[in-house]
Amino acid sequence: MPSDHGSNRRPSHLFYQSRLRRPAVDRAEGIYLWDQDGRRQIDGSSGAMVVNIGHSNPYVLDAMRRQMEKVTFAYRLHFENDAAEDLAARTAALMPPGLERIFFVSGGSEAVESCLKLARQYALATGQGGRWKVISRFPSYHGSTLGALAVTGYDALTQPFAPMMREMPKIAAPTAYLDRDGLSMPERGRRYADLLEAEILAQGPDSVLAFIMEPIGGASTGALVAPDSYYPRIREICDRYKIILIYDEVMSGAGRTGKFLGAEHWPASPDLVALSKGFASGYCPLGAMAAPDWMVQPVLDAGGFQHGHTYAGNPLACAAGLAVLDEIAAHDLVGNAARMGAILKSRLEGLKARFPFIGDVRGKGLLLAAEFVADVETMAPLPKELNAYQRVVDLAYERGLIIYSRRTRGGVEGDHFLVCPPMIITEAQIDEIMEILVATLDALAAELHLPVNG
Ligand code: PMP
Numbered sequence: 001m002p003s004d005h006g007s008n009r010r011p012s013h014l015f016y017q018s019r020l021r022r023p024a025v026d027r028a029e030g031i032y033l034w035d036q037d038g039r040r041q042i043d044g045s046s047g048a049m050v051v052n053i054g055h056s057n058p059y060v061l062d063a064m065r066r067q068m069e070k071v072t073f074a075y076r077l078h079f080e081n082d083a084a085e086d087l088a089a090r091t092a093a094l095m096p097p098g099l100e101r102i103f104f105v106s107g108g109s110e111a112v113e114s115c116l117k118l119a120r121q122y123a124l125a126t127g128q129g130g131r132w133k134v135i136s137r138f139p140s141y142h143g144s145t146l147g148a149l150a151v152t153g154y155d156a157l158t159q160p161f162a163p164m165m166r167e168m169p170k171i172a173a174p175t176a177y178l179d180r181d182g183l184s185m186p187e188r189g190r191r192y193a194d195l196l197e198a199e200i201l202a203q204g205p206d207s208v209l210a211f212i213m214e215p216i217g218g219a220s221t222g223a224l225v226a227p228d229s230y231y232p233r234i235r236e237i238c239d240r241y242k243i244i245l246i247y248d249e250v251m252s253g254a255g256r257t258g259k260f261l262g263a264e265h266w267p268a269s270p271d272l273v274a275l276s277k278g279f280a281s282g283y284c285p286l287g288a289m290a291a292p293d294w295m296v297q298p299v300l301d302a303g304g305f306q307h308g309h310t311y312a313g314n315p316l317a318c319a320a321g322l323a324v325l326d327e328i329a330a331h332d333l334v335g336n337a338a339r340m341g342a343i344l345k346s347r348l349e350g351l352k353a354r355f356p357f358i359g360d361v362r363g364k365g366l367l368l369a370a371e372f373v374a375d376v377e378t379m380a381p382l383p384k385e386l387n388a389y390q391r392v393v394d395l396a397y398e399r400g401l402i403i404y405s406r407r408t409r410g411g412v413e414g415d416h417f418l419v420c421p422p423m424i425i426t427e428a429q430i431d432e433i434m435e436i437l438v439a440t441l442d443a444l445a446a447e448l449h450l451p452v453n454g
Pocket of ligand 1: 048107108109110112141142143144214219248249250251276277
């Protein structure tokens, strides 16, 4: 008989990694979810930064219903399908110039795997078979499959599988906000970017295939944004050594940061983009890789891309994705993410005055995080035993707000939480979030004996 760990709900055959069972969800609408006891939660993290256009959008549901009544699955080797063709064309138009070839998958890890494998097959097709190393950053998160895990910088997730995969070289992610070195932010940005050049030289430039990074970090770093000088310098270094630059925009893409891609915040563009999460906003499993013709064509000419998943280009998922992009455009949700993000960020910044244990607030658009510290001057983290990152999530949940948190940063540990509501959020709903957040942080401070001002 399956055990149920003390809950009075029915026994479950399901298992996940999560440490506690939450109530079963009943329904959702806009930025809200209700459990089966009728308790409402504000979806302050859009699930796992997924439901960018909010829940139960009638236009998307209608488009999906219409597609379902026609055909839900047709295998891509047997039929072309209009939903996939239309979504590919729409996606290409939203990518940086040149990234006009689109490959569909069903999630973020699959999108990352696709980028790694296309890069490798491009190298093989162009006589550069000695290139196979993919440099990435620490900390980082690129997915749970073994290839994506090999470029992920997160020891608890990667180490159990180390013997089963070929771990790739890592450089430090630019946690410049922690540095107390007297350098200016532009200098720090360049110094962190130069770690890539040093690693390329250490590995041997002709063995390095690609560099992958989240342009704006997700949960692993707490919405990490590098100094502006970092991005063009990374592009320059990749060009100098003919290394393919991959942006993992699984979390930062589809408008969340106030631009359709996080990449658009800086003049430098990547060679490959991985998309998922907000791309179909949780209405269906969907992801994509955007690639340039100069990389795709030699691979096709050399015999085809040796990679693909059964559900790729599924008509229902593509119809959902297309309707999501329609909604984003029709209601200027990217613009709303930028406008509401600026308001929410300044409200989070404002929390520092009352809660001196908030050491940093960062992110762009509605991909925002706050970091807890024991001392703002040194940015020393809170002691691990306080479990602050878990307690803040639980205390918020008790008060009707879902947020997301982790304990990782740079080479040391530290607690942060993310506030990433759907891109349809209004200013009045930001007030609702802030009211619960202040009550949550008051409760956290009381429980963990952290200082509070007036
Ligand atoms: N890359 C990034 C940046 C992510 O945030 C995630 C998911 N959190 C993934 C890849 C993996 O996506 P999925 O869980 O859909 O496989």
